[in-house]
Amino acid sequence: xxxxxxxxxxxxxxxxxxxxxxxxxxxxxxxxxxxxxxxxxxxxxxxxxxxxxxxxxxxxxxxxxxxxxxxxxxxxxxxxxxxxxxxxxxxxxxxxxxxxxxxxxxxxxxxxxxxxxxxxxxxxxxxxxxxxxxxxxxxxxxxxxxxxxxxxxxxxxxxxxxxxxxxxxxxxxxxxxxxxxxxxxxxxxxxxxxxxxxxxxxxxxxxxxxxxxxxxxxxxxxxxxxxxxxxxxxxxxxxxxxxxxxxxxxxxxxxxxxxxxxxxxxxxxxxxxxxxxxxxxxxxxxxxxxxxxxx
Amino acid sequence: xxxxxxxxxxxxxxxxxxxxxxxxxxxxxxxxxxxxxxxxxxxxxxxxxxxxxxxxxxxxxxxxxxxxxxxxxxxxxxxxxxxxxxxxxxxxxxxxxxxxxxxxxxxxxxxxxxxxxxxxxxxxxxxxxxxxxxxxxxxxxxxxxxxxxxxxxxxxxxxxxxxxxxxxxxxxxxxxxxxxxxxxxxxxxxxxxxxxxxxxxxxxxxxxxxxxxxxxxxxxxxxxxxxxxxxxxxxxxxxxxxxxxxxxxxxxxxxxxxxxxxxxxxxxxxxxxxxxxxxxxxxxxxxxxxxxxxxxxxxxxxxxxxxxxxxxxxxxxxxxxxxxxxxxxxxxxxxxxxxxxxxxxxxxxxxxxxxxxxxxxxxxxxxxxxxxxxxxxxxxxxxxxxxxxxxxxxxxxxxxx
Numbered sequence: 001x002x003x004x005x006x007x008x009x010x011x012x013x014x015x016x017x018x019x020x021x022x023x024x025x026x027x028x029x030x031x032x033x034x035x036x037x038x039x040x041x042x043x044x045x046x047x048x049x050x051x052x053x054x055x056x057x058x059x060x061x062x063x064x065x066x067x068x069x070x071x072x073x074x075x076x077x078x079x080x081x082x083x084x085x086x087x088x089x090x091x092x093x094x095x096x097x098x099x100x101x102x103x104x105x106x107x108x109x110x111x112x113x114x115x116x117x118x119x120x121x122x123x124x125x126x127x128x129x130x131x132x133x134x135x136x137x138x139x140x141x142x143x144x145x146x147x148x149x150x151x152x153x154x155x156x157x158x159x160x161x162x163x164x165x166x167x168x169x170x171x172x173x174x175x176x177x178x179x180x181x182x183x184x185x186x187x188x189x190x191x192x193x194x195x196x197x198x199x200x201x202x203x204x205x206x207x208x209x210x211x212x213x214x215x216x217x218x219x220x221x222x223x224x225x226x227x228x229x230x231x232x233x234x235x236x237x238x239x240x241x242x243x244x245x246x247x248x249x250x251x252x253x254x255x256x257x258x259x260x261x262x263x264x265x266x267x268x269x270x271x272x273x274x275x276x277x278x279x280x281x282x283x284x285x286x287x288x289x290x291x292x293x294x295x
Numbered sequence: 296x297x298x299x300x301x302x303x304x305x306x307x308x309x310x311x312x313x314x315x316x317x318x319x320x321x322x323x324x325x326x327x328x329x330x331x332x333x334x335x336x337x338x339x340x341x342x343x344x345x346x347x348x349x350x351x352x353x354x355x356x357x358x359x360x361x362x363x364x365x366x367x368x369x370x371x372x373x374x375x376x377x378x379x380x381x382x383x384x385x386x387x388x389x390x391x392x393x394x395x396x397x398x399x400x401x402x403x404x405x406x407x408x409x410x411x412x413x414x415x416x417x418x419x420x421x422x423x424x425x426x427x428x429x430x431x432x433x434x435x436x437x438x439x440x441x442x443x444x445x446x447x448x449x450x451x452x453x454x455x456x457x458x459x460x461x462x463x464x465x466x467x468x469x470x471x472x473x474x475x476x477x478x479x480x481x482x483x484x485x486x487x488x489x490x491x492x493x494x495x496x497x498x499x500x501x502x503x504x505x506x507x508x509x510x511x512x513x514x515x516x517x518x519x520x521x522x523x524x525x526x527x528x529x530x531x532x533x534x535x536x537x538x539x540x541x542x543x544x545x546x547x548x549x550x551x552x553x554x555x556x557x558x559x560x561x562x563x564x565x566x567x568x569x570x571x572x573x574x575x576x577x578x579x580x581x582x583x584x585x586x587x588x589x590x591x592x593x594x595x596x597x598x599x600x601x602x603x604x605x606x607x608x609x610x611x612x613x614x615x616x617x618x619x620x621x622x623x624x625x626x627x628x629x630x631x632x633x634x635x636x637x638x639x640x641x642x643x644x645x646x647x648x649x650x651x652x653x654x655x656x657x658x659x660x661x662x663x664x665x666x667x668x669x670x671x672x673x674x675x676x677x678x679x680x681x682x683x684x685x686x687x688x689x690x691x692x693x694x695x696x
Contacts, residue, residue, distance in 0.1 A: 011509065018501045116330075123592065124334040126525055128557025131533060138535060144505060147533045219533060220498055221525040221555065225331060229496050229522075264502035269465050271502075272494040 014144035015261045021150045023257020024157035025212055030237040030249040031161055032208035038244035039181050039201045042092055043100055045107040048231030049114040050206050053080050054213020055222045056118060059127045069132040076214045077207035084206025088199050118224035126223030153215055161250045168246055177201060236279040242292020252290060320360045321618045323605065324388040326378060327418055329367035332521045333395045335551040336595040337418045341393045343588045344598045348605035357613040364388065372402035379403050383410045389618040390415055390608055393601050397421035397468050407432045412621040415608055417600030420547060421471060422684060425648040429691035432621045434628060436649045437600030438569050440475050441684040446567030446677055447544050448479035450655045451514055456542060460512035461490035462503050462527055464519035472518040472546050488512045500527045504534050513541060520547045525555050532560045549595040553658055553670050564658040569651055570596035570637055571671050577636035593668045603635040641679060646691040653682035
């Protein structure tokens, strides 16, 4: 076996694959953020809390209704998405015409409230959630042991990401959405209900966060602070990818997952800062992000 | 005229001191993490435990009045020491309780010493509180890093787990725990094959787990706490670490963590604690009372420690009939043998270390568990004399001088 920079190639390939798995979570979450920002111009700081609610919702469904992972994968995004729509109707639409900062502060406050409520009811330690029967175990790839569940995470999130990209960039509905972002008044003149479309888009973005939450439940600790641990990283991913760029969010999510994975081999202590270092560099060199359109 | 004045003065003085003796007011402050990572091992649970201790002590029967205040230190040393200063200077608090997070506890330790009050530590782990940083105003009740390392480390090496790999939280507590455990492993004839330091609050442990897996060490020592430990174990199960014959050693695992993981994931985990709610009738009865306010939850040993320490403190104050001189109260606490329903009989050493047995537990399998919270089976009892660091190794200036 050969070595790269003193690291056995085996370990390196393993880490690359693991990075890709983490990247799929980053991609899913930053995709939701990018969709919301791109269409609504709202910096959705509740995203982490909504991701956490997704994981909790999956846990509650299993605990109290015996509803399994597969059903949760469908039900949870809808439930949390509807909650998101409520939030949009009740709060966000009133600040949408104001500066970004108002939306940011509002959603940040909501995130703190939601997190506090969950901590009050469920404590800070977290709740158990098992990997579904069908995906337990794993296979030996020769260079690493790949749990089946992780393989599923990569495949499924990639599918969701590409489907979302396709829906927004390549379909008629997507073109309405993009048009409404550019010029809402004109699009309304064509008889399209823009406010409803905006609301549904927010619900969809939130649903994506909830979906990521369900997928995270079997492998990460389901606790009220799981979202706030992740959301900052995801924001960095969105900034690096370019705010509002769908493909940018997806690609950056996966790439940064890999970068982080490699850092864990070469310099583990820096693994949670490396993304921010990259963010600083990107902001210096390309302020609009890697894939962003300059405003 | 002058005589009358003197008499009157004397009478007033006598009256006021009588009033004081009748109504000795003691104020306790529970300081811990109420809102994040460690809220479940202390938080409101500790406040309830302190209230229960006051109830059981029955202050009225001793001519005392006891008040309890509480605050959230946000796991920040500066916040913690500011609250404590205000408690002493403005609110006339006599004793500070609990204080998880070693860095905060060390900061509070200094303030308490300076103000000559009393510090009853339950939540914090660092053995420095009775070592280099020991204080005549401090009693360290429940557990410490030396005890954790000694309990879990020694037992595992002795039962064949002689090669170790550490996953260490990259801050003072993690490194201290790794250092203490390494010493125990080496002393018992084991070997440490490697270690990796991960950042605090890591979501994904898979990379570190692969490194641990590749090391082929029999035991993967988790020198971390809370969510980090939970994530590592949860993902370890997924990567087939336990199925592959390697074992996790949770160097700091509370029952709240086991509950969070679920028995299916946590089964087989070996850990050391000084209190388990299901030990005997007394602990079960106590837990039942505690659960009235915390339904569905189980008290960690840290919560039990707050109860027991409060109880013993109040006994000492009642014996002294004064709470003003913190050093004197702690000295009295050390003179009196301890006895409470949760830790049994014990005593407090000259360095401030509370001495009681420790228990090596193994987490049950889901099949073995008969009811909620039926999580542990006892593997060994570590006698009180062996459970904690011998005083000669303390480096505590107060004792050596």
